[in-house]
Amino acid sequence: MKKLIFVLAFQLIAVMQMNAQWTGGTSTTGNTDRTGNVGIGISATSTDKLAIGGDVKFSGQTNYKVAGDISSGVFTVYPGGSSNNGPFIEMYGQNNTSEAGTLSFGAYGSSGRFDFVHYSPTNSSWKVLARITPEGKMVIGDVNYNTATTYGLYVADGIMTEQVKVAIKTTNDWSDFVFNKNYQLMPLKQLEKYIEMNKHLPDVPSATEVLENGVNMAKMDATLLQKIEELTLYTIELNKKILEMQAELAKFEKQK
Numbered sequence: 001m002k003k004l005i006f007v008l009a010f011q012l013i014a015v016m017q018m019n020a021q022w023t024g025g026t027s028t029t030g031n032t033d034r035t036g037n038v039g040i041g042i043s044a045t046s047t048d049k050l051a052i053g054g055d056v057k058f059s060g061q062t063n064y065k066v067a068g069d070i071s072s073g074v075f076t077v078y079p080g081g082s083s084n085n086g087p088f089i090e091m092y093g094q095n096n097t098s099e100a101g102t103l104s105f106g107a108y109g110s111s112g113r114f115d116f117v118h119y120s121p122t123n124s125s126w127k128v129l130a131r132i133t134p135e136g137k138m139v140i141g142d143v144n145y146n147t148a149t150t151y152g153l154y155v156a157d158g159i160m161t162e163q164v165k166v167a168i169k170t171t172n173d174w175s176d177f178v179f180n181k182n183y184q185l186m187p188l189k190q191l192e193k194y195i196e197m198n199k200h201l202p203d204v205p206s207a208t209e210v211l212e213n214g215v216n217m218a219k220m221d222a223t224l225l226q227k228i229e230e231l232t233l234y235t236i237e238l239n240k241k242i243l244e245m246q247a248e249l250a251k252f253e254k255q256k
Helices: 002-021 188-198 207-213 217-255
Strands: 038-040 050-052 064-067 074-078 088-092 102-106 114-120 125-132 138-140 153-155
Touching: none
Parallel strands: 038 050, 138 153
Antiparallel strands: 064 074, 074 088, 088 102, 102 114, 114 125, 125 138
16 A cells, blocks of 8 residues: 555656646647756756757658747758758748848759759749869859869859969979070061961960960969060060160271
């Protein structure tokens, strides 16, 4: 009898403790709304609606949503993705109908790329803002990229920055070789014929080549410096000839 009384008392205390933590309807079907804080494996504080000590595993759902009020928006995780897409995350403000809508990022498509996508509620359309390809390339904006190249960053519409530093691998990549004594400077007459035929300077890419392949900034800077240094040598050579002509003229004047 004492044992039975002990068991009943223990159950009564447990029910009282549960009621102290959970208040609300007692229905076991349909939606069940409760008030209070819940601690699983850890004590919940007065500000924690749910506190969990340890790992958390979700399964069997197509999406998991964290929603604030109507103005603050919704954060949703889609672990299984949709169609041929992989897992992705969406963030948006529900009342935001005139400006940016949904910002979504995740593993889109069967190619394994990772996209940052924006949805405009005004235009009812999706637009890829940026993309990380399976090869590890970063693509920003609507730009075609070639997976066979060694470039790691592709940007549409240009880059604005306060400073750009371009490095070279060795001193051979710069143009100091122009001032070597054994450097063969193209004769001006030959240079004139080259320009007439090709419509650009030697070693400088044509407009068609730049349109097709772009410009290697480090190589182009070195090439432009090479042309400046060659121009300097031409100027020095012409100055010597002018000085020689002036000396000959002065000698001629003395002989009069």
